Amino acid sequence: MSDAKKAIAYAHENRERFTKELSEFIKIESISTDDAYKAQVTQAAEWAAAHLRTIGIENVKLMPTGGHPVVYGDLLKKPGAPTVLIYGHYDVQPVDPIELWETAPFDAVVKGDYLFARGSSDMKGQVMATINAVEAIMKTGDFPVNLKFMLEGEEEIGSMNMGNFLPKHKDLFKADFCLNPDAGAISADEPTITFGLRGLAYFELHVYGPPRDLHSGLFGGTVHNPAQALAELIAGMHDANGTVTLPGFYDSVRVVTDQEREDTAKLPTTPESYLQQTGVPALWGEKEFTPALRTGARPTLEINGLLSGWTGPGSKTVLPARAMAKISCRLVPDQDPAIVEKQLKQYLEEHAPKTITWEVKPLHDSPWAITDTNTAGVRALDAAMETVWGRKPLYRREGGSIGVVAMLQNICGVESGLVGGGLPDDNIHSPNERMHLPTWHKNMDAFIHFFFNMK
Numbered sequence: 001m002s003d004a005k006k007a008i009a010y011a012h013e014n015r016e017r018f019t020k021e022l023s024e025f026i027k028i029e030s031i032s033t034d035d036a037y038k039a040q041v042t043q044a045a046e047w048a049a050a051h052l053r054t055i056g057i058e059n060v061k062l063m064p065t066g067g068h069p070v071v072y073g074d075l076l077k078k079p080g081a082p083t084v085l086i087y088g089h090y091d092v093q094p095v096d097p098i099e100l101w102e103t104a105p106f107d108a109v110v111k112g113d114y115l116f117a118r119g120s121s122d123m124k125g126q127v128m129a130t131i132n133a134v135e136a137i138m139k140t141g142d143f144p145v146n147l148k149f150m151l152e153g154e155e156e157i158g159s160m161n162m163g164n165f166l167p168k169h170k171d172l173f174k175a176d177f178c179l180n181p182d183a184g185a186i187s188a189d190e191p192t193i194t195f196g197l198r199g200l201a202y203f204e205l206h207v208y209g210p211p212r213d214l215h216s217g218l219f220g221g222t223v224h225n226p227a228q229a230l231a232e233l234i235a236g237m238h239d240a241n242g243t244v245t246l247p248g249f250y251d252s253v254r255v256v257t258d259q260e261r262e263d264t265a266k267l268p269t270t271p272e273s274y275l276q277q278t279g280v281p282a283l284w285g286e287k288e289f290t291p292a293l294r295t296g297a298r299p300t301l302e303i304n305g306l307l308s309g310w311t312g313p314g315s316k317t318v319l320p321a322r323a324m325a326k327i328s329c330r331l332v333p334d335q336d337p338a339i340v341e342k343q344l345k346q347y348l349e350e351h352a353p354k355t356i357t358w359e360v361k362p363l364h365d366s367p368w369a370i371t372d373t374n375t376a377g378v379r380a381l382d383a384a385m386e387t388v389w390g391r392k393p394l395y396r397r398e399g400g401s402i403g404v405v406a407m408l409q410n411i412c413g414v415e416s417g418l419v420g421g422g423l424p425d426d427n428i429h430s431p432n433e434r435m436h437l438p439t440w441h442k443n444m445d446a447f448i449h450f451f452f453n454m455k
Ligand code: BES
Pocket: 122, 123, 155, 156, 157, 158, 159, 182, 183, 184, 194, 197, 200, 365, 366, 398, 399, 400, 401, 402, 403, 422
């Protein structure tokens, strides 16, 4: 039996235990966006570190970053062989709206082919798929390459401390290639390698009217309602075609080439697949681009949340003192988050009425990334996926963001292979997040082949 086959047999025999261990990891409520969960985020880092030690990874430690720690570990037994850096994040998104969950968010529940829980697909499941593949190889023979782990606790808040942390530890994270399983796949039957990610610039826009809430009968019609003023400002941020109207927003956006249009048109991500996955009655957006190009290659401006006035049960005739919108822009090459902040402020300077005052609070940002697919690492992944799925992977640009990918390129000179078992209907960041177990298992097998292909 080949070494890869032995490791795969081990992985198959241990599937039940792997699911149990994943459930323990999931149980820890590591919500990085909410300071109230700081202790839980650290606990998840400690759990991951302890698990790495259990399977025999060496030099495991929690490294302070100024925010949530990075878990490091290594296995450097093959002088001369390539070094693979494994990236993952152990933080998760908030669970709200909690009332829409069918099972408790942090109690992993298996129903049919799916394991339901916050963090199952994004991405504790993907982290464990990788660690399980490593364990399977370690327990059945010699590890064919050198390994390093970088498990982050701030991915869901734009990796805000990584820009300071990485330059200080450049040598420690030196590697020939980074395996990053946080990018998902087009479908269970279509293995996917992602070569583009969008960046992000996240803001709060606060609109202030009177110094306190007013009676809407006494003052309505005479005082500009901040909720209305905010709605008017937001409504003006797109034109009727869905194009963003911030001044200069598209100035540094790379033009979509004919070649990219052609390549993207061949992907199975069609208008129909977007309709089916989202359940909306009709799609929306810039009509000169297909939905796959709109999400992969074009920038956006999204309202992520709105807050103002009375939203409790029943009625209250109030003219609210203030209104707030959470706004984020997905960015593409060669946009810069700092410039987008200026463009948002310029739009507000030009359009905000004299009846209110406003303030923009930047929360965090994340760089876009285009990865090099012409590397030994991507070839090893491509071959591994073909072995397991029996077909070549598809290559696409994805609309989500993973801050560390560009930072690894720019700071450490390391290229990433973006893959993963997350599927478009896994409800990541939404209620009832789930992970497709058959794809999870296939990915473990593919990662085993990948490590042997790398040597
Ligand atoms: N795993 C996702 C990003 C992703 C999803 C990439 C699907 C490719 C395919 C990641 O955990 C994520 O959600 N990132 C955040 C980062 C942001 C807060 C800076 C995102 O994209 O919203």
